[in-house]
Amino acid sequence: MKTFSIGGIHPAENKLSAHQTIQVASLPKQAIVMLGQSLGAPSTPIVAKGDKVKVGTLLATPTGFVSANVHSPVSGTVAKIDNVVDASGYKKAAIFIDVEGDEWEESIDRSSDLVKEITLSKEEILARVKDCGIVGLGGATFPSHIKLAPPPGSKAEVLIINAVECEPYLTSDHQLMLEKGEQILVGVSILMKAIDVNRAVIGIENNKPDAIKHMQKLATEYSGIEICPLKVQYPQGGEKQLIDATIGRQVPSGALPIAVGAVVQNVGTAYAIYEAVQKNKPLFERIITVTGKSVARPSNFLARIGTPFSELIAQAGGLPEDTGKIIGGGPMMGKALVSIDVPMTKGSSGLLIMPTLESQRAKMNNCIRCAKCVSACPMGLEPFLLSKLAGNAIWDSAEKNHIMDCIECGSCSYTCPSGRPLLDYIRLGKGKVGGIIRARNAK
Amino acid sequence: MDYTAIFVLGIIGALAAVILFVAAQKFKVVEDPRIDEVEATLPGANCGGCGYPGCRGFASACVSASSLDGMLCPVGGNATMAKIAGVLGMEAVVAEPKVAVVRCNGSCLNRPKVNTFDGAKSCAIAASLYGGETGCAFGCLGFGDCVNVCNFGAIFINPETGLPEVDEEKCTSCGACVKACPKLIIELRKKGPKGRRVFVSCVNKDKGAVARKACSVACIGCGKCAKECQFEAIKIENNVAYIDYEKCRLCRKCVEACPTGAIHEIGFPARKPKTEEPKESSVEKKITLTKE
Numbered sequence: 001m002k003t004f005s006i007g008g009i010h011p012a013e014n015k016l017s018a019h020q021t022i023q024v025a026s027l028p029k030q031a032i033v034m035l036g037q038s039l040g041a042p043s044t045p046i047v048a049k050g051d052k053v054k055v056g057t058l059l060a061t062p063t064g065f066v067s068a069n070v071h072s073p074v075s076g077t078v079a080k081i082d083n084v085v086d087a088s089g090y091k092k093a094a095i096f097i098d099v100e101g102d103e104w105e106e107s108i109d110r111s112s113d114l115v116k117e118i119t120l121s122k123e124e125i126l127a128r129v130k131d132c133g134i135v136g137l138g139g140a141t142f143p144s145h146i147k148l149a150p151p152p153g154s155k156a157e158v159l160i161i162n163a164v165e166c167e168p169y170l171t172s173d174h175q176l177m178l179e180k181g182e183q184i185l186v187g188v189s190i191l192m193k194a195i196d197v198n199r200a201v202i203g204i205e206n207n208k209p210d211a212i213k214h215m216q217k218l219a220t221e222y223s224g225i226e227i228c229p230l231k232v233q234y235p236q237g238g239e240k241q242l243i244d245a246t247i248g249r250q251v252p253s254g255a256l257p258i259a260v261g262a263v264v265q266n267v268g269t270a271y272a273i274y275e276a277v278q279k280n281k282p283l284f285e286r287i288i289t290v291t292g293k294s295v296a297r298p299s300n301f302l303a304r305i306g307t308p309f310s311e312l313i314a315q316a317g318g319l320p321e322d323t324g325k326i327i328g329g330g331p332m333m334g335k336a337l338v339s340i341d342v343p344m345t346k347g348s349s350g351l352l353i354m355p356t357l358e359s360q361r362a363k364m365n366n367c368i369r370c371a372k373c374v375s376a377c378p379m380g381l382e383p384f385l386l387s388k389l390a391g392n393a394i395w396d397s398a399e400k401n402h403i404m405d406c407i408e409c410g411s412c413s414y415t416c417p418s419g420r421p422l423l424d425y426i427r428l429g430k431g432k433v434g435g436i437i438r439a440r441n442a443k
Numbered sequence: 444m445d446y447t448a449i450f451v452l453g454i455i456g457a458l459a460a461v462i463l464f465v466a467a468q469k470f471k472v473v474e475d476p477r478i479d480e481v482e483a484t485l486p487g488a489n490c491g492g493c494g495y496p497g498c499r500g501f502a503s504a505c506v507s508a509s510s511l512d513g514m515l516c517p518v519g520g521n522a523t524m525a526k527i528a529g530v531l532g533m534e535a536v537v538a539e540p541k542v543a544v545v546r547c548n549g550s551c552l553n554r555p556k557v558n559t560f561d562g563a564k565s566c567a568i569a570a571s572l573y574g575g576e577t578g579c580a581f582g583c584l585g586f587g588d589c590v591n592v593c594n595f596g597a598i599f600i601n602p603e604t605g606l607p608e609v610d611e612e613k614c615t616s617c618g619a620c621v622k623a624c625p626k627l628i629i630e631l632r633k634k635g636p637k638g639r640r641v642f643v644s645c646v647n648k649d650k651g652a653v654a655r656k657a658c659s660v661a662c663i664g665c666g667k668c669a670k671e672c673q674f675e676a677i678k679i680e681n682n683v684a685y686i687d688y689e690k691c692r693l694c695r696k697c698v699e700a701c702p703t704g705a706i707h708e709i710g711f712p713a714r715k716p717k718t719e720e721p722k723e724s725s726v727e728k729k730i731t732l733t734k735e
Contacts, residue, residue, distance in 0.1 A: 083649075085574075088572065088573040088574060089558075089573040089574025089575060089580055090573070090574045090580050091580065091649065091653075335572070335573070336558075336573075338557065338558050338573060338574065339557075360561065361561045361562075364563075421562055421563040424562045424563035424565075424568045425563060425565075425568065427568070427571065427572075428565070428567055428568045428571055431571050
């Protein structure tokens with residue numbers, strides 16, 4: 001079975017919420033819509049306090065090139081535009097909407113009928129994706145309309161759909177494939193038309209045999225779409241790892257996937273694009289896994305953006321008494337939340353509640369030069385060296401050792417028998433070296 | 444006895460000596476001898492506080508500079524600068540001595556923790572990840588990046604408050620801690636006459652109520668101090684007051700006006716107790732600070 005060629009680890013899968021049907025989460029009393037929900041600059045609000053909005057009403061428009069539209073996830077009145085503590089503890093601007101009923105914009109097709117025929121042209125698709133504020137739903141939240149318009153001079157040859165869901169615990173993509181397989185395949189066909197390719201590969205890890213079987217059966221009716229079962233290996237969902245695993249091409253250091261003719265999109269994004277293009281539905285809700293060993297009912301919710309995490313936790317059976325950490329995202333790449341009152345954003349793929357004992361870090365000891373981190377690194381880097389260089393502020397050497405290639409997957413820290421916080425230091429180094437490179441390029 | 448070996452080695456030696464002599468003449472680097480003289484007067488801490496790479500870098504910069512205006516070895520201070528001026532035959536420019544000031548009073552008592560950071564113990568790492576262990580995303584993180592960079596042992600974390608404190612005797616105002624602090628809390632301020640100075644010990648830019656909720660001694664940007672100040676030394680920007688040490692005349696009216704006790708006075712003799720003292724506790728705290 002295929003997988004990527006360098007490094008990788010296999011943490012315990014713990015897919016507790018697998019095969020839980022997607023439940024529609026109840027509407028919040030007040031939705032808190034963050035203005036900075038995608039990579040790049042926060043969007044600029046176009047509504048004001050007191051304005052009436054419907055579900056799908058445009059709330060904010062892009063600021064600059066890398067930025068996306070933000071739509072209202074609820075109907076009601078704009079209560080205020082104010083700063084709110086986000087998942088990282090910093091205060092960021094958000095639009096607060098008091099929810100009244102659930103009235104949708106008329107332009108949205110709310111029927112559940114499958115629309116197979118793609119009537120829009122390539123340009124119209126891109127415009128629609130931009131208008132609907134679609135961003136990469138795998139977690140990086142890069143605005144999709146930019147990713148689908150490759151830089152001049154490069155040509156996409158193959159579309160790769162990321163359905164590996166390599167993060168432990170998370171099951172939202174798995175369940176989405178089981179329930180909305182047809183829609184996803186139409187979404188993939190739309191993406192193929194948008195980037196003008198006739199081949200698409202959907203990579204699925206073989207811990208989801210039912211999804212592989214289901215998608216393989218459906219895909220026979222769609223031309224050019226193949227399903228590629230992959231060996232379970234973290235971080236297979238990384239763009240470069242997935243390209244290596246599915247089509248066997250290696251993206252060079254510092255280059256984008258388009259350099260080897262590939263465009264990678266998440267399976268959730270493909271579904272959002274189906275809804276945007278065929279149903280004219282902006283991105284204002286998504287599937288989110290709420291899970292954890294001590295959670296009463298690990299679930300997959302279809303929840304509106306702006307719903308406070310606390311309300312989702314309540315619907316999954318409430319916050320367990322022994323909670324050490326609450327992580328936004330999966331356990332490998334997710335970040336611990338400072339508060340559960342923070343709202344869900346377009347990038348929220350999961351919510352993991354960990355008991356105290358499990359959430360604690362191992363005690364840090366000296367490096368024993370076992371080189372496990374080197375074997376685990378999927379980018380072929382030397383994490384022990386990079387962390388030392390970053391810790392001692394030797395930035396030029398860190399750059400020469402390709403610190404900027406790090407994808408922050410955390411395999412090194414996970415595998416270290418001495419419990420060293422390798423990624424903490426490498427992430428610090430990436431920030432510093434990135435700043436130095438930007439300053440140099442600006443000159 | 445065969446003298447060939449001695450003879451051959453002698454010739455090789457002589458040849459090498461000639462080559463070395465010629466090379467030394469040809470590649471000779473003429474360096475101003477005054478650089479060595481100036482360097483000898485410098486403390487040799489190589490801290491970089493002057494803005495040049497090490498003491499020798501500063502010495503050569505002094506020699507090539509047209510005047511000593513703006514050149515200061517913060518470690519040696521004015522005495523060293525006077526010596527340098529003597530060596531170079533230039534006029535010494537007296538600079539006001541400065542000292543590092545930590546502008547956060549968010550001790551565990553004043554600013555309760557709301558979460559725990561269990562990553563690598565470094566302010567830079569914590570700051571790049573999130574806002575910190577308390578409700579205030581602007582204040583001191585307390586992991587001691589400033590302590591680690593200080594070459595003079597002049598800054599230390601007080602275990603009781605969890606905040607860094609500056610030893611004024613040892614601080615040379617080299618500015619290493621200022622650069623190391625990711626929250627930009629530490630500032631170099633004028634030492635002031637008799638070491639007296641007044642400053643706002645807070646950099647929280649949140650609105651008043653939010654800042655106060657996170658920390659009981661936060662500056663809430665109410666502006667009472669600015670109204671009280673007769674010298675226009677206080678500015679409120681982004682919900683936080685800042686006292687311009689060039690304009691401040693140390694009248695201490697702002698200290699009394701501050702409702703949260705965010706403005707600190709240091710180096711003053713203890714105040715005479717008043718008959719009606721509304722904020723006795725905060726005054727007491729300030730007095731203990733002055734004793735440090």
